[in-house]
Amino acid sequence: MIKRTTLLMLIVFLAGNFCFCQENGVVTYTVTHNWVKKITACEYLSKAYRDRYAYTWSGDNEWETKAELKFNVWESRYEKKPDDEHTWSRGEDYFIYRNRETNEMLDIMTVLSKDYALQDSIVCQNWKIKNDMKEVAGRICMNASYFDTIRGKEVIAWFALDLPVSAGPDRYCGLPGMILEVNEANGAVVYTATHILFSDERIEIQKPDVKKKRKIIDNQEFKRIEAKYIGECKKMERPYFWGGFPF
Numbered sequence: 001m002i003k004r005t006t007l008l009m010l011i012v013f014l015a016g017n018f019c020f021c022q023e024n025g026v027v028t029y030t031v032t033h034n035w036v037k038k039i040t041a042c043e044y045l046s047k048a049y050r051d052r053y054a055y056t057w058s059g060d061n062e063w064e065t066k067a068e069l070k071f072n073v074w075e076s077r078y079e080k081k082p083d084d085e086h087t088w089s090r091g092e093d094y095f096i097y098r099n100r101e102t103n104e105m106l107d108i109m110t111v112l113s114k115d116y117a118l119q120d121s122i123v124c125q126n127w128k129i130k131n132d133m134k135e136v137a138g139r140i141c142m143n144a145s146y147f148d149t150i151r152g153k154e155v156i157a158w159f160a161l162d163l164p165v166s167a168g169p170d171r172y173c174g175l176p177g178m179i180l181e182v183n184e185a186n187g188a189v190v191y192t193a194t195h196i197l198f199s200d201e202r203i204e205i206q207k208p209d210v211k212k213k214r215k216i217i218d219n220q221e222f223k224r225i226e227a228k229y230i231g232e233c234k235k236m237e238r239p240y241f242w243g244g245f246p247f
Helices: 002-015 035-041 047-056 219-236
Strands: 025-034 062-071 075-080 095-099 104-111 114-121 128-136 139-148 153-160 179-184 189-198 215-217
Touching: 025 035, 035 047, 114 219, 128 153, 139 179, 215 219
Parallel strands: 114 215
Antiparallel strands: 025 062, 025 189, 062 075, 075 095, 095 104, 104 114, 128 139, 139 153, 153 179, 179 189
């Protein structure tokens, strides 16, 4: 208890001693995907199924993509960068926008070949802050975790103690510092900040446009789509992240 209290006091101290430029910047992430660990994380699949696909993908089971997070004191926008190697991932819009001043979120994505604009108030993960610390992208970070009950996976995040902007990669948010690393399901997907570029001036964050073809839904509707599809995949003994559904 004393250790955790001391660390939380350190967060408060560092949060009160940052310069204006640390409220504005761009974080570049490397996103590492591992097919074998993704299959292994689907515990509802039979052992024979998981072993077969682990063997099939053992020689070419990992690849990397790039992503970028622009932020200022109130807003953030995360987007994937063009992927020249995996051409199937190009051409689809994917923008994650947060405005903490107005408590607004807007996620533009394509799920199961359908185009959605997820528009609602901000909902973040229910994190449990822990005591471990390490360096990520040159910043001292503390870890936190939560368990995704729908997908059945544990997520570990590392957030910077001296960057008190509550933002992070993809749809992760809600910690008292910038999330610089996320590890899903023991390495199945890992988001790692590789570079942080700060700005002395306020960075203007562009809110994504909602095109007419996109269906506007809220968080509750997205969870219904998510739970229904994953439930169907469990019955068919098929990995849920195939077919364009995010891991």
